[in-house]
Amino acid sequence: MPALIELTDVSAGYPNNPVFTHLSLVVEEGQFAGIIGPTGSGKTTLLKSILGTNVPHGGTVRVMGRPVRQLPPGSIGYVPQLETVDWTFPVTVEQVILMGLYIRRPWIPWASREEKRKVHVLADKLNIGETLHRHIRDVSGGQQQRAFLARALIADPKILVLDEPTAGVDIKTQHDVLHLLAHLNEDGITILLTTHDLNAVASHLPWVICFNKQIIAQGEPKDIFTKDVLERTYGGDIAIVEQDGLLLIAHSTPFHGHPKKKGKNGPVDRTLSF
């Protein structure tokens, strides 16, 4: 498979305080890859370097064989973190999706019939057809996620980049979103996302990049979700359990928040979080 995204010796962040240095990474055409790593590991900076919204101060980033800023508009679809969206902004779901087509006719202030038709078709496909005229704040988290996904997809991009698509939504929605992405990937879209949700990654993504200011490891979840790799990525104590063919990853850390309490089975001094 040819390289669709290629970072060579890239350093990014503040010049005197880089988030990462000398990073090289290749994402091949048709891949569905997730970048995992703790908060502050540089995942978002890495995504922004690929998207061109953060200009690295060293190295080269090439997407589809050329510098990202020279790509034709609409080549990359981008879904931001829902937490960063201004939900009070006066826009409807339809307007949000239409933004994905704005660059095609930037000087015309209204949407064409064809553009509106395209929005309706895509919205129906993503099960948000009935929400189009509602304010973006007034729909559920899953529908908001789908609205931004629709905005990213409407210009038929070759690459889809998502920043924490599973954050802030419940387990059912996480599952639905990741399944939807898997279908899109089957249709030929290369997908790169960041996430904190190791269990969702383990069960849904075919390729994982463990990242903490550098690439710790990458490969299929079953190969790289080892105690050693995850502890090097996240620090602390990581437990991995395999059940019914599924990997369950738990972060086991000392509990410092409150004085020790006695549980039914003795003192509770550790938490196990999934």
Next chain:
Amino acid sequence: MDLLTEPFLFEFFRNGLYAAAMVGILCGVIGVFIVLRGMSYIGHGLAHASFGGAVLGYVFNVNFYVGAAVTGFVAAMLINLITRGGKIKADAAIGIVTTAFFAMGVALLSKFRQFTQSFEAALFGNILGVSDSDLMIVAGVMLVTCAAIVLLYKSLLFSTFDPDAAQVFGFKTDLIQMAFAFLLALAIIASMNVVGVTMLAAALVIPATVARMLTDHFGKMLIISTLVGGLTGVAGMYASYHFDMASGASIVLFGSLVFVVVLARNSINERLEFRQRHHHHGEIAHSHGHEHDALHDHAHNHDHDHAHHDHDHPHPHPHDDHHDHPHPHPHGADHDHPHHDEAHGHGVAAVTTPTVKGK
């Protein structure tokens, strides 16, 4: 009727009225982007910076408007530059840059001791002294701004809502930011003599804020803000004439009154809606839920115990900061409201209480 026609006998009033209406429209249009970008303070700051430029222009024998426009634009660019690194926030940068330019103007005035009428007008507004050339400038700026806003509608909307995504989708957000700074500087210098530097921030922010309280739709907000700006200018001018007040102050006071009225109307609507949702049926108090579609997943708490029918729908919402849910928020199939359905005949899906717009 005389109240409306009598002032029209005077040319100074007619010029003032036209200027106030056009400045109101101008501020209404630009104000939408100022408010939505969270830059309300920048209008205040740039007006002060432009004042410094106007004095500088006067000292160096350059046109008042040219001096003000150049300084306003340079100040906007400096603020953008200083905040780009992320270490210095916009409010601090605005405070430093614009006050420094204003201080320069004050220093020059005190040095040359030539505090002329035109600078007093720039500070406090003197709409009754609007000349024909002033009117032409205001009209020109209004037309250019409205045309630019129409042409840049999509760019401004996208880059205001989600600047990072706008850049990824191919918009040159730096250029859009620069174009907006230029339009803002133009609007400020055109409005300076009419409402005055000290009142300009309110003239920019009030119409857009009122419009935001009345609609959740961007296009409608732009139209309402423009209308509110224009009408506020006209009504403020009449108030200025009949109550013998400074025109800038009367325009801003009238705008503030409109703001208070809309705020009160929204507040009353919210209370009425709250009562409708949390009403009593004899001994039983209950609240209407809100619809959820098939894929509802707001991380809402769907573990309600509906046995008591007094649930208030606690929403552990991932976006708690912006959720005040004044709107009917339909609950869906997952909800089990047997008592509501059977006894009261209103199902779980539809609640048709009026929506109160706004934050």
